Amino acid sequence: MSNTPAIDIHNLTASYERKPVLWEIDCQFPQGKLVGIVGPNGSGKTTLLKNIMGLMKPDSGYVRIFGDKLNSVRHRVSYVPQRETVDWDFPADVMDVVLMGRYNPKKLFNRITQEDRDIAVEALKRVNMLEFSRRHISQLSGGQQQRVFIARSLAQQADLYLMDEPFVGVDAASEDAILSLLTEMKNSGKTVVIVHHDLQTAFEYFDHIALLNTRLVACGPTEEVFTSDLLQEAYGGRLTVLSRIGELIAKKDFPIREKGQENN
């Protein structure tokens, strides 16, 4: 394992309808760690993940993954979106969803091979969902749905996993199962980045934490970040200067960077 950070975020500013919701985020996540992106609701955690995964174009800054642009390392990255982003009534059963992890867009004819099936079965075993493999996804509990999502992610056999709020709406048993799985993944050298809004558990779960509230409050090993001052700052509200200048930007349709400087 090299010392290249798994994720390197450089001066990233991102906005919706011209109003910035993330300001100049600049931090690195080390490899082989369980990393938490922690902050109150609406603090921009999901937005940060979306920018890392190229689902949104930032107004300024860039992201490097394993020192490279996303497109050249995409096969090494697995993303687990928030559970609410999918239509759980979609006609698919548990196995179908997990097999989606085996889909390779570069291949024209994607026949599902026996090997793919074996990998999917293995992934389902690891999340304890094999017995449900032919059940429709709407007939699962929240925790089970989350485990199916994680199984799909495992089936991708990536090196870096990004998960958006995997513990929301999940029963205690599922939470324990998911957590021990994540630890296991970390121990086998994978990097796991989790978006999480619950402070109580964050301290126990993560090795490394990025505290977020529209701006980066702190980023580092958990013991260093979990000081009452920093937590107070992250959960104590927004910075009025940022909100006011954000409103001005939207109102005046002002750029975030000078022309041609968007990557700085």
Added chain:
Amino acid sequence: MGSIWSYFNEPNFWWVLMGTAFLSAVASLVGTFTYLQRKSLMGDAIAHGILPGIAGGFLLAGEKNTLIIMIGAILWGILTVASIQWITKRTKLQPSSAMAIVLSSYFGLGMMLLTVVQSSGLPDASGVNAFLFGQAASILPEDLRVYSIFAVVVIVSLAAIYRPLTLLTFDRASAESRGFRVDQLDGVLSVLVVTATAIGIQSIGLILMAALLITPAAIARMWNTRLIGMLITSGIVAAIAAAGGTIISFSAPSMPTGPWIVVVLFAFTVVSVALSPHRGLIHRLRRRQNNQRIIRKENLIKRLYHHWESNQSTTVDDELLRESPEYSSDLLRRCAREGWLKKQGGQWEILPAGMREGRRITRAHRLWELYLSKKLRLKDDHVHPSAEIMEHLISEDIEEELLRTLGYPESDPHQRNIPYES
């Protein structure tokens, strides 16, 4: 000329003109609420779905009896809404699918009934087609009376539920929590949409009715930020469009009215897209150009201030300025007009106003760098790019707040002096 415009002298023409304008305006008022509630396509579904009511009403009456046809349309319209709601409630389908299902199958039923009407040999059977694409010229004054009664009912109902409806439109959750019967209001609004559709059928036709419910509201939204203004604008737009369609219908009787109303509405849309304040394309383009102009101008004066900082000299060689990336004679002239600069010989002199401006920009830049460094904990070599742009945006009161937050600092992260007015 005379022959084309001869209908201007027909009293009937003026009645129909005013009538269709009034009816369309009323329909667009209802449309404004559905537009704001993001239920625009509901109007389209209802308009198509009521065809069986119209054809059925015709068959029942045995002639083109406007009142019976209206009642048939309204009843079937309510059935259409109820069917869509039934599907969304009973199945996992979303409103969009439910609307498409109901719209198309009821329209199919309507088509079946229309073939029955056409082969029935009833008088006026071909007149039913007027309901599909509109035929203003065929509206009789007594029809107008019937339509208008319904239109007045719509206006009165809208006025009666105006306040709760407004609350519901802008903040559904709070309307619910304050104890308004939200589903009842929804129901009333649906009935109003149905009625609005029914009063529009003979002027615009039901196929294009959706345009009357959607487009005036969308246009009005581009010009207004308040509901009352939106209602007035959309009413006026719809009335003008309907009048335009009516005039065309009288001058070319074979032409249906509806499509022309839609074309006039689209012309309004294009004009609004280009010209409206805030959202208009031209306005936005101008705003962006203006931003760039401000940025260039302020960068120039900042550069001159930095020149003064390092040389303590308020004059700069024209030659030297030419080397800077911001240089343009137009820009210099503009700075001169602001009273920032004065040209003397081959030299530019920075006037006191220019110095103040340069100092202000420099101060804003350095304050922002310090803010990013202190409050966002950005590394010192990462703060510059953002400050390069924020220096142009930081207004007086934001500067005041920055100063207060940072405790009137002396120097920026790069140990450069933060200049104040003495």
Added chain:
Amino acid sequence: MNTWVLINALLISLSCSLAGAFLVLRHRAMLTDAISHAVLPGLVLAFLISGTRNTPTMLAGAFVFGFICIFLVEFFRNRVRITDDASIGIAFTTLFAVGIILVTRYADQVDLDQECVLHGEITFSALKRMVLPGTNWAIPVTFISSFVMLIVVVALIGLGYHSLKLTSFNPEYATSIGVSVVIWHYLAGGLASMVTIVSFEAVGAILVIALMVIPAATAWQVSTRLRPMLFKTAAFALSGSFIGYWIAIRLNVSIAGSIAFFLGIQFAIVVLIVKALQLNHFKMKSPN
């Protein structure tokens, strides 16, 4: 001759329902409404310019306008921030209005009228025939175009199956592994435009919506997996169209109208049966 009309109706309903399934799954059913209206000016202009009624020219004309419609919708939504459904409404009513004006204005040159625009003329679809080379079978031209369309639709769905599925179910995930949601969104829309255009003459602008949306929505009620759902979609399309056709002939009413209506009835019956079964299931369970 009636047999050919029926076969043509069945072929069209197969293509439309399969192409429409992916819009229904994306919750974009009303897009079929927009597309089916918006292609009309393209058809008319293609007539006027080429002077013929052959399929490739019409396809080209309608494609251009299908594209204009999608472009207008995106423009209104992204540039002018008109709400999504209102953008659709403005774009398609305008294009349809232009089409109707053209149809009326050039009624004598264009072999189309307002009525045909609304419910097609499937009864005449068997009139023009061509002799199959090497045989003496006279086959209606429309049959051939409907058949080719069905093959194209099935082939495209087969090729893009996984991407269509992925981008419908979970667009964020699809993007994260490098499948372009935008491209597949346009392809699904393009497929729908194509079947609309080829079916337009037969069933008209509004009833094609029924074919695209209702069978898929019906099949969804009784499916837990995508592949079986597509087969059931095809089955419901066939049965609904057959019943609709048969009743139209018995009652001597609009064939396209009747097909649309009975697809709707079939949907309602399936929903009621599913609900009744679920209720039963519930009742049998609850005492324990």
